[in-house]
Amino acid sequence: MRNFLLCLSILLSSFSGFTQEVRHISRSGTADSSFYDMVKLSDGAIWLAGEYGILKRYDGDNLVQIDYPNTGANILRIAEMGDYLFMAADHGTIYRLHKPSNTWKVKQFENYRNQCFYDMLSDADGKLWLCGGSSGIGKGKMRIPRGFVVRLDTSLNHEPNRVWSSFRHFAWTLTRDVEDQVVFSVFNGLNSRLYRTNSTGTLQKAEKIRGLVHSLSMLDGRLVYGGCVGLRYKQKGMWGYADGTQTRNIIRKAGFISNIIEHDRQLIAFSQQGQVWALKPDQHVLLWAGSTGSLYEGLSANGLLWLAGHGKTFLSLDKTSPAAEN
Numbered sequence: 001m002r003n004f005l006l007c008l009s010i011l012l013s014s015f016s017g018f019t020q021e022v023r024h025i026s027r028s029g030t031a032d033s034s035f036y037d038m039v040k041l042s043d044g045a046i047w048l049a050g051e052y053g054i055l056k057r058y059d060g061d062n063l064v065q066i067d068y069p070n071t072g073a074n075i076l077r078i079a080e081m082g083d084y085l086f087m088a089a090d091h092g093t094i095y096r097l098h099k100p101s102n103t104w105k106v107k108q109f110e111n112y113r114n115q116c117f118y119d120m121l122s123d124a125d126g127k128l129w130l131c132g133g134s135s136g137i138g139k140g141k142m143r144i145p146r147g148f149v150v151r152l153d154t155s156l157n158h159e160p161n162r163v164w165s166s167f168r169h170f171a172w173t174l175t176r177d178v179e180d181q182v183v184f185s186v187f188n189g190l191n192s193r194l195y196r197t198n199s200t201g202t203l204q205k206a207e208k209i210r211g212l213v214h215s216l217s218m219l220d221g222r223l224v225y226g227g228c229v230g231l232r233y234k235q236k237g238m239w240g241y242a243d244g245t246q247t248r249n250i251i252r253k254a255g256f257i258s259n260i261i262e263h264d265r266q267l268i269a270f271s272q273q274g275q276v277w278a279l280k281p282d283q284h285v286l287l288w289a290g291s292t293g294s295l296y297e298g299l300s301a302n303g304l305l306w307l308a309g310h311g312k313t314f315l316s317l318d319k320t321s322p323a324a325e326n
Contacts, residue, residue, distance in 0.1 A: 021318035022290060026056075026063055034293070035308035039078045040301045041085070048308055049075035049087055050296075063314065068095065069106050077120040079128075084154065086128065088117035090135050094128075096156060107156040115146060119173045124180045128152040130160065131171035131184055145170035149184050149195075164195060164203060175216040177223060183242075185213040189231065194242055207242050215259045216242070219267060226257030226269055237271050239279060251277060251284050255294070263300040270295035270307065276317070288317060 026035075033051040040046050046058040053070040056063050073089040080086075087095040092112025096105040118132035133147035147170040150160035164171070166186065174184035181197045183206070192213035194206040214227040222241050229236040229250065237254035240247040251257070255272025260279065262268070267279040274291030276298075277284050293310025300306075305317040 022288075022315055023318070024313075024315045025058065026312045026314040033312055034296065034310045035312060035314060036074065036076050036296050037078050038297050038299060038306065038308045038314075039080060040299055041080050046299070046301070046306065047078055047085070048314060049078050050308075050312075053089070054312070055087075058314070068097070068104050071106060071108070074116070076116060076118050076132075079120050079122060081122050081126070081154065086120065086154070088120040088130055090116040092117070094130075094152075094156060096154070105156060109160060111159070112148075115148070118171070121174055121176060121182070122154075123151075123176070123182055126154065128154055129163075129174055129182055129184075131174050133170035137170050144168075145187075147171040147186055149174065169193075172212070172214050172227075173216045175218055175223070177218060178221055183216060183223065185209075185216055185225070187212045192225075192227070207244065209240070209242065210248065211238050212256065213242075214256055217260055219260065219262045224260050224267065226260045228256035228272075234272055237269075239269060239284075241281075247281065249279070249282060249284065258294070258296050259298060261298055261300060263298075263305050268298065268300075268305065270298045270309075274309070276305070276307070291315075 033054050035048045036050040038046055038048040049055045051074050053072050053075055055066045057066055071093055073091045073093040075087045075089045077088040083099050085097040092109040092115055094107050114135055116132045116135045117130040120130045123129055129151055131149045133145045134143040136143045147166050149164040149171050150162050152160045169186040169188050171184055171186045174182055177183050183196050185192050185194050192209045195203050196206045198204055211229045212227045213225045217224050223243060225242050226239045229238050233256040237251040237257040239249050239257050254275055257269045257271055260267055260269045269277040269279055272294045274293055274295055275286060276288040278287050291313055295307050295309040297308045308314050
């Protein structure tokens with residue numbers, strides 16, 4: 001037993017540990033609604049959005065419901081662009097807030113009424129990129145994927161310009177690489193394929209990754225992906241680097257890896273099983289597993305790790321001083 005504890009302590013010493021100081025700011029304990037995304041804005045406030053159009057603002061003391069023209073669509077992604085805040089949602093809906101005047105604009109694109117905008121970013125030219133596919137797939141329902149990637153003017157006055165589309169693939173995620181080019185991932189039920197834009201805006205096929213790539217992030221100059229091994233998203237999670245090295249690390253019983261961020265010089269992953277993992281190549285350590293439902297998003301702010309997910313879960317994890325690393 002002593003040998004086991006010694007080995008465990010040596011393994012954990014290669015990661016910065018978390019205390020058990022968990023502050024639950026919101027937790028309903030039921031499945032009535034979930035936070036799917038959160039973002040820290042330039043004014044320091046954290047905004048959270050999710051199921052049925054739930055939208056709240058946390059100012060460091062209180063979590064306040066935001067009054068806006070809610071259509072009931074699930075909000076899946078939030079992005080701040082200068083004076084504007086954009087929210088991509090289900091049923092082809094985008095919300096835009098002009099922050100200085102507190103003026104809202106809601107646009108539902110008729111051709112995407114039965115589809116969802118699952119992920120969103122802004123490119124170097126100030127245009128919106130959105131990806132997704134058939135509504136319901138993001139919640140695990142069986143649908144014909146009808147995936148797409150589009151580019152859109154921020155005025156929301158024009159129809160989206162299709163960059164890529166496929167009847168048999170769903171486009172889960174997109175990001176910008178170190179050269180500021182857009183990278184996105186699509187899934188055909190077995191494997192994921194990455195596409196990259198070049199300097200002329202032309203699409204190029206890139207890495208093929210076994211399994212479902214749910215998230216892409218540029219962290220410390222490298223493109224990191226997270227997801228799950230197959231359609232059984234509640235079982236094996238996976239993560240790796242999409243840089244041609246074909247690295248794929250499996251985390252058993254974690255469920256799909258919803259996202260990966262950088263926190264205090266570590267890669268931190270959040271899983272469908274409500275777990276928080278610290279990641280290194282060929283090594284992963286479970287840091288926390290206190291959530292009663294899935295964790296969908298996390299961010300690093302004010303020295304804390306903030307988590308959001310199922311059942312209106314919103315909490316912070318306090319961190320101890322870093323331990324010595326190998």
